[in-house]
Amino acid sequence: MGPWISMDEACARLGVRPQTVYAYVSRGKIEVMSDPVDTRRSLYRAEDVATLAKRKQAGRKHETLATNTLFGAEPSIPTAISTFLRERLYYRGRDAVALAENATLEEAAQLLWDSAQPVNFSSSTKVAKPGRVAAFKTLAELAATGHSTHGRMTRVLHAEGQGLVGQLANAFGAQPGQQALHMRFAQGWALKPAGAELLRMAMVLLVDHELTSSAFASRIAASNGASLPACLLSGLSTLSGPLHGDASGRVKALFNDVERQGEDQVITHYLSTGQALAGFGHHLYPEGDPRAAALLARFEPPPVIARFIAQATRLTGLQPNIDVALAALVIHCGLPDDAAFGMFATARSIGLLAHSLEQLGVGQVIRPRGRYVGVMPERV
Structure with a gap:
């Protein structure tokens, strides 16, 4: 053989x-x-x-x-939202990297939600102290009072989903207003047009990634008829883990070490102790994450970070994934420390809502069976 x-x-x-x-x-x-x-x-x-x-x-x-x-x-779980083919990500059959070259988040949402009408994430909600706490509080309050998804028209759910994404963006730091979502984030973080364009591309690349654990969590909630904010909260709670949507936080901590100690010392420490470098390698993309390559090609990270990425790639043979690109973007644009998670969570909320809406069409509760391995029950 x-x-x-x-x-x-x-x-x-x-x-x-x-x-x-x-x-x-x-x-x-x-x-x-x-x-x-x-x-x-x-x-x-x-x-x-x-x-x-x-x-x-x-x-x-x-x-x-x-x-x-x-x-x-x-x-x-069958899905028509996104898939992988030859190490490329596709949104409803369209190459995600190619789409991210020009598409807005609103256009990506219309595609993933299979909406007949244009999507608008405008919101006038003002948040006194934006950040992760505000975002989860907002969703929790909406989930506690939200209406079940059952017995409601798809167009009505689309309208509710638009409002949820708009409010979530504001809670993470986007400026209230009528503009495209990436422009509202750029205003909230005082970025110039070039920075806004980088946010747009990064967030479109993050909109969905097939059946992730967070998408599965949202689908479970949707299968039980939970409200849209409850479905979204279920997914984002899962996304918040450091092995999922908050992985860029681990990369940012690594970059902080690089900026303080230099790339040589950090790499030597990790390789000599056998520790994996956060953000390098991806089991779905053995030859390299195309999302990361596309985003990193759009800007120059600080020299010490660029040298670190190049040296880590050469010594490990592993290519940087989207978490490295996102953390590098935060440093390049001078964004708040939690901005990477804010961008990821807001963008992925579009995909989580798409999975929730798709699951409603299945009409069955997702209910896995447990395989009991504990002490044998006593006979009565």
Whole structure:
């Protein structure tokens, strides 16, 4: 068996369709590389395929299949919102990086929500002390009094979703007003037009990323008929973890060390102690996160940060992901420390609402079963 095989051979050995192979790749179960003979084709690691085939032949019990599905061995929820193909992200079939070249968040939302009408995130709500606390307080209050999503027209839910995103943006520091959302953020953070353009591109790149844990959380809430703000709060609470939407905070802390100590000392410390560098590598993009590459190509990070990124990439072989690009953007534009999470959360709220709305069309409650492994119950 050669080390790399074609898609046809991988499908034959696994007994699956190409879509399933793509799903295995997106979950990091099968490593992929470009065919050196024909760059339009991909090759798949034969060893990974053999391992999966062996598991299939051995057979799996029902509870094992359910556990693996829940924890990401294979897709479990159909979605038309976004997907990955050959290490590229697509929003409803459109390349996300290409879309981010010119699209606004409003245009991205219209696409993801499959809305017949243009989207407008304008808001007049004033926030005395913008930030993460204000954002979660706003959503919590709305969730406590919100109406169920059941029995309501899609266009009505779209209108409510626009208001939610607009209020959330204000809570994170956007200036109240009628302008496009990235312009309102730029005004709130006193940025010039060039900075506003960087915010626009970054946020469009962050709008969705297929079935993430936060999207799943929002879908669970939606499947139970929770209000839109409750669905959004469920998703953003999950997003706030350092292994998800707040990962750029770990990168920003790393950059702070670099600015104080210099790139050589920081890299030496991490590599000599075997610690992973936050923000480098992504299991969905073995050859590099195209979102990060597109955003970093638009501006020059401070020299010490640029040197650190280049040196870390060279020594680890791992490319910077979107969290590195976002943290570098915060430093480049002189934004508040929590601005990266504010941008991420506001942009991703569009995707979380898209998943919530899509889940309403399924009409079933998401209710996984637990596999009890505790003390055997006493007989009565």
